[in-house]
Amino acid sequence: MSEMLALDFMRNALLAALVVGLAAPMVGIFLVQRRLSLIGDGLGHVALAGVAIGVITDSAPVWTALVAAVLGGAAIELVRARGRTSGDIALALMFYGGIAAGVVVINKVDGTQTANLTGYLFGAITTTTRADVVLFAVLCAVVVVVVTVLRQRLFAVAGDEEYARASGLPVLALNIALSILTAVTIVVAMRVIGLLLISALMIIPNAAAQQVSRSFRAASWWGVVLGIVSSVGGVVTSYYADTASGGTVVLLAIGIFVAAALAGAARRAIAGSRHRHAERHPHEHGPGCGHEAVTHGDHVDYLHDGHRHAAHEGHYDEHSADPPDAAHTLEDREEVPR
Amino acid sequence: MSTAAPPVLELSDAAFGYDGRPVISHVDLTVARGEVVAVLGPNGSGKTTLVTGLLGLSQHLSGDVQVLGTPLARLTDRTRLGYVPQRHTLSGGVRATVTEVVSTGLLAGRPWWRPAGRADRKAVQEALEAVGLADRARFDVETLSGGQRRRVLIARALVARPEVIVMDEPTAGVDRASQRVLAGVLQRLGRGGTTMLVVTHELAALRGVVDRIVEIDTGRVTFDGPPQGYAEHRARYARSAGRGAA
Numbered sequence A: 001m002s003e004m005l006a007l008d009f010m011r012n013a014l015l016a017a018l019v020v021g022l023a024a025p026m027v028g029i030f031l032v033q034r035r036l037s038l039i040g041d042g043l044g045h046v047a048l049a050g051v052a053i054g055v056i057t058d059s060a061p062v063w064t065a066l067v068a069a070v071l072g073g074a075a076i077e078l079v080r081a082r083g084r085t086s087g088d089i090a091l092a093l094m095f096y097g098g099i100a101a102g103v104v105v106i107n108k109v110d111g112t113q114t115a116n117l118t119g120y121l122f123g124a125i126t127t128t129t130r131a132d133v134v135l136f137a138v139l140c141a142v143v144v145v146v147v148t149v150l151r152q153r154l155f156a157v158a159g160d161e162e163y164a165r166a167s168g169l170p171v172l173a174l175n176i177a178l179s180i181l182t183a184v185t186i187v188v189a190m191r192v193i194g195l196l197l198i199s200a201l202m203i204i205p206n207a208a209a210q211q212v213s214r215s216f217r218a219a220s221w222w223g224v225v226l227g228i229v230s231s232v233g234g235v236v237t238s239y240y241a242d243t244a245s246g247g248t249v250v251l252l253a254i255g256i257f258v259a260a261a262l263a264g265a266a267r268r269a270i271a272g273s274r275h276r277h278a279e280r281h282p283h284e285h286g287p288g289c290g291h292e293a294v295t296h297g298d299h300v301d302y303l304h305d306g307h308r309h310a311a312h313e314g315h316y317d318e319h320s321a322d323p324p325d326a327a328h329t330l331e332d333r334e335e336v337p338r
Numbered sequence B: 001m002s003t004a005a006p007p008v009l010e011l012s013d014a015a016f017g018y019d020g021r022p023v024i025s026h027v028d029l030t031v032a033r034g035e036v037v038a039v040l041g042p043n044g045s046g047k048t049t050l051v052t053g054l055l056g057l058s059q060h061l062s063g064d065v066q067v068l069g070t071p072l073a074r075l076t077d078r079t080r081l082g083y084v085p086q087r088h089t090l091s092g093g094v095r096a097t098v099t100e101v102v103s104t105g106l107l108a109g110r111p112w113w114r115p116a117g118r119a120d121r122k123a124v125q126e127a128l129e130a131v132g133l134a135d136r137a138r139f140d141v142e143t144l145s146g147g148q149r150r151r152v153l154i155a156r157a158l159v160a161r162p163e164v165i166v167m168d169e170p171t172a173g174v175d176r177a178s179q180r181v182l183a184g185v186l187q188r189l190g191r192g193g194t195t196m197l198v199v200t201h202e203l204a205a206l207r208g209v210v211d212r213i214v215e216i217d218t219g220r221v222t223f224d225g226p227p228q229g230y231a232e233h234r235a236r237y238a239r240s241a242g243r244g245a246a
């Protein structure tokens, strides 16, 4: 490990991986919520056209890619807001036009030597310079601050756009903001995992987080933690295993997703076997339902024909009159036999 | 000139629709404060277009529409109108708790840079109590029944303390036991003086809640009056339809 950290380019690579692992899932959870998981992929395609413009004009490709992706992101939302069926075709033209133009231009300028192109498509983290890392950190800080401030609004709009509009929230502006945040994240992640794999780091850690959390708040935190583990862990693994960094990061993220899905299923199975469901229960207990309510630890039981019933997920649990033990909480209910 | 508070809604010869094409037109309707109005009509009659028009979700094409004494186009404070949409998913593709969903009802009422405060949390708690879901505040919304989800949406509309609540099919697809609880919630709100405009085609589920019925068919208002009068209107309609068929 210390050998790896002694290398200047690895230190830069790990710092870049850290900021990308933090920013990508923070933005990505809203794409998961909107069921637009593949939009990041499309914006990555557009960013490649921006890289090509940078190559032609001999300016920094990061900036031209940023401009192209931000404009592309805003265009996506404007097309979506018009709600025409032709909008889908327009997006396809933009995405595939972007990547095709990028490939043609970069190959033309670089000649047959395509290492540069491969670096943008699949990541070339070890070529990250100190200046790159500083720029990425600044962009990432902007993303983190904006997402943190707008978090609840982005959640509201992504969860129920129609209601958000009726309640007076600036829906189009918030959607464009999310699109621009996505574009910035893509450009930051471009060097680390590449434009073709970028979407994976926005989506997969969040998909894993959904398996192990029961609230949006918890899922957001888990998404960030798993994102950082995937990206930093992937870069470390790729150093020792001598593999491509971008692909390694994504494979690690998928491995984490599988583990989270198994852990979630196991926990549900254990919780299910440990507690007793009330039988078919068409009546809904609540204040004034006609049954006596008894405080039981952190929740309320209702006395129902000699049984104590407590609401749990989509059913009622049978509780006993014993004082609830420490493990008996609303979050994770363990049942004692009656 | 009367000094009394203006009606909550005042429509005269109003038309609403999409993309410039009217779906419902020539609507004259006045709703006073505290009234509970059921908007009935078959699917595709234009009743949803009418209420979503009041919320700015469909286009107001012509006629005069005053909401809370202000012309619709100039109503900037949309939090004065609560909206309960007809929904099956409450949080899109992610998990969220009942509290997290209900809290979004407060967002439009505070500046974008201000996080939720103590008063906001108290308002959420009160809204959940009003719909009888206080003990499920931390539940994942996906684990709730259809009727409970509908009550989450009602709490989300109530939390900003709107002056009028517009509901789209609150009882549709809700099992019998939940429907009773839901009707109780609406009854409590109505008695508390909340003005409500309820789009429905299940009047039975709202018996005793509704003060007045507005029937809409093929883009026009075809009845406007008390529930007893509506029964007679339907009977007359059925007789004339029967005679026509004979």
Ligand SMILES: [Zn+2]
Residues within 6 Å of the ligand: A283, A284, A285, A286, A289, A290, A291, A302, A304
């Ligand atoms: Zn009960």
Ligand SMILES: [Zn+2]
Residues within 6 Å of the ligand: A296, A299, A300, A301, A310, A319, A320
């Ligand atoms: Zn209990």
Ligand SMILES: [Zn+2]
Residues within 6 Å of the ligand: A278, A281, A283, A285, A302, A304, A309, A316
């Ligand atoms: Zn029971």
Ligand SMILES: [Zn+2]
Residues within 6 Å of the ligand: A275, A276, A277, A312, A313, A315, A316, A317
């Ligand atoms: Zn249970």
